[in-house]
Amino acid sequence: MKRRSMLLNVAFALLLSVMVPIAASGAEDTPQFTVQSGAVSVSGDAPVAANPKALAPIEVDTTSIIAATSRAKSLAREQGVSVDSGGFLAKGLVSVIVTFDETTNAQEVAAAVGGEVMVTYERALNGAAIILSPGKLKQLGKTSGVTAVFANELRQTQTSVSPQFIGADEAWEELGGQGVAGEGIVIGVVDTGIWPEHPSVADDGTYPPPPPSWTGTTCEFGSATPGDVPFACNNKLIGATYAMPAYSGSGLLLSTEFVSARDDNGHGTHTATTAAGNGGVAASIFGVDRGFVSGVAPRAHIAAYKACGDLGCFESDLIFAIDSAIADGVD
Template sequence: HQTSNIEHQTSNIKHQTSNIKLYIIRLSDLPLATYEGGIPEFSATHPRSIGKKRLDVRTPASKAYRKHLSDKQDQLTAFMKKNINPLLNPIYKYEVVFNGMALRLTPGEAAEIAKLPEVVSVHQDRPRRMMTDTSPAFINANAIWDGSGTCGQPGTKGEGIIVGIIDSGIWPEHPSFADDGSYPPPPVKWGGKCTPPADGTKGYSCNNKLIGIQYFLKAYLANKGDNYDGLFHSGRDDNGHGTHISATAAGNENVPATIYGIDRGMVSGMAPRAHIASYKATGPGGGVTSDLLAAIDKAVADGVDVINYSIGNEFASDPWKDPDAQAFLAAREAGVFVVVSAGNNGPDMSTIGSPANAPWVTTVGASYFNRLFLSDIEIQNSESEIRNFYGASPTRGISDFNLVDTEGIADVKGDTSGYCLNPFPTGTFRSTDAVLCKRGEIATAVKGNFVQDGGAGAILLYNDENSYDLSSFPYPIPSVLVLYEKGLEIKEFIAQSTQPPTIRFTQGEPFFSPDPRVPVDTVLGLSSRGPAITESSPDSLLNIVKPINIIKPDLTAPGIHLLSAASPEWVDTIHGEIGRLGNQGEFFQIIQGTSMSSPVVAGLGALLKSLHPDWTPSEIQSALTITAVSQDHKARDASGDHPATPFDLGGGRVDVSRATRAGFVLHESTENFRAADPSE
């Protein structure tokens, strides 16, 4: 009835036609997951208020309250169309973990809507960025599978658990998601679906392993105006990020992996018998919160047990006001264990952004585990002097190529910086040239394409001053990457040679600790650090930073040289083409980042949920965090490796076998999280 009163307060608002942006409107009624009653006609739907462990959207009470929310949203929409702008139509309506809607508005319209009594807040939508063969044995997942680490309980591989992946989609035909006929149907609580592509191009199907594929791109397309290719205007993954993450969390067990024609053994997800539900909510240029919020809302309604969210923002907005952070608070109350990547903005303090800074999500940093793919490098100059190095390589090696420094050589735009930022003209290099490029400014794998355009047959990269890890990328030609200091040595060696030196490097092979080149249990330099903060504005000139006295991340997991599934076709975001950048046609890749460490924990959460179905998300988080391993762990930054602090690694590196033996677990309530708002 409040909407009828609004009409007396606002009228004849002039519509401005310029500067339209995406906004998320939050309304005053509680969403389905946290509604504890209070409206006489509607019973409580909050699970704990009615003695349940998780939300059930199919009960009569849930259906009635959702209709109530939807009807009030429709009333508000009708009022706004009459009094603000007749063309206003919600892109999305949210009811399950967030009560509100997404709209395209001018700033003036947003300001008027913010004054309405049913409106709690109006947020301008902000872009979100996408931020795995992790040996299961390293974190003792195999001890949960076979029952040797479950304290007498039967082993589990995640049977009956649904893992929801909100990301860039999935490659449905990948063997990591195949159903060999041994999977049972999804649990009866499952309410999701397999949404076909928008235009029917290259359709796909789901099975009892990959039980759901849905996509949420309305706001992305409205905001960016992209002409999205028919193949990918669907739940199909356009860059491999979501496919890699899905397989890391819950991909099939013992899937043969080959990259660049090299047999890399078998890969398994952390919870290999769990069901996977994919929610695509990002496009080639990233994502927007409106779409992501719709995916969160639908995933919880569908009945997922775990959500992985390897997505975020460098900007640390207030989690007590941020829409997706608030949605995750309600999702937690609905019984869903939410895992969020810490971000790749380390190693400086307080670099964790949103929604990873929210205390109610499990925030995961990235650390080295006990294996790297390394290559031995030998460079010989014209005076027969030899220098030996090592670097990271996922590819085959080369023998007796000429080593050419690209600094001073112009690309098609005349840049001679040595960063290899643009394609080089055809014929710049020979097929027997290995060219030296500096890392930074653009995606590293793209540099391989640009030197290949110029004719080069291999690439040697070295870190820039702000990169500290031996990373691996999907290059199209033989490649190896060395640390910054070694790159400077190589540059000097080239400069001192009267003729181009020759270079050979070996095929990248797995090396394991205690090899001193493998810094096991060291937090990656790129992994974002705590403590958590909030910021007032993305504009650094106006930004007010406030500490919120929260230790983040919560823990770390393996996050470098992770071998997992990939999409064999993906979109070139620079040229708008398919099959242009990186190494196309590969079904597996070796990459790194907190995006890759987060699904490790999501998969382990699925194992714990299968083993302890009575545990709440808080109890799963506490079991993993208080049993994590931290003794003698290091953290990497510009000065090298130093003893890690809780702001580097939280509780420590995850060990799921220890988590099953936790002496106690802790539950925390939504009420207490809300009461901890430092602005109150």
């Protein structure tokens, strides 16, 4: 478990490295970090308040948190999306990621500021995502047991690269060939979901069951959204989780989006198949033959975690997805 937690935390860091926040007018190019005397002082979109020892109340940077919420609203306007009146964005609330000490629980923290818990984290970190009034942010920093408060930024997905570009095809030869590359490994993909019928994630009958370390049971396909047909996971696509409490509760969820792990825009399917898509799959674009494609680890099992919608990914949902992946036994 310690090894998996370390790997998943590294994966989260890598994930954030290929996600970008919504552009803000006049924003700094690179956040600057300063560490001194055990305290943490940051700028940009890193933690907006931190006090690891919880020896004193936290001075919460309300400006950064409110600005993150404003950027999410601005993106919706730019995309011509009407924010749902039932979501926290339309209600004038903000969402934050809060960490606390081992003696404090999420419900106590939320109750102290009249807020609402969206999701609690148990493995990736000791904390929760909370919705509250902007006027209660200062009080949140003074709440007993709170150790850090983070703005819940809406991130944007980016693209990926090919096995040949990173030299994976050469590594295959050193590890026994493409036919065994990734065998017995469970790769967790946190993105926009997955299209389970895609040939690159099809089970051709040669895949063994997932390793004993895999304990996941979630396979969420089939919602009221047209086109979201049910699908049973198999020995290639072994799990699929809808992990979007903040996004679905924000008012940004479009009526055309799948309320399941099914991919809405193709980015998650592209990312998953780049990492672990079947080898030797015929590819074409608009009917034009593009040869055969393969993932970097074509024999690995895939577990998909949908934390990103059409308008982006709230950081609290990304953490929730990683927390779930650790619990499921992703490598």
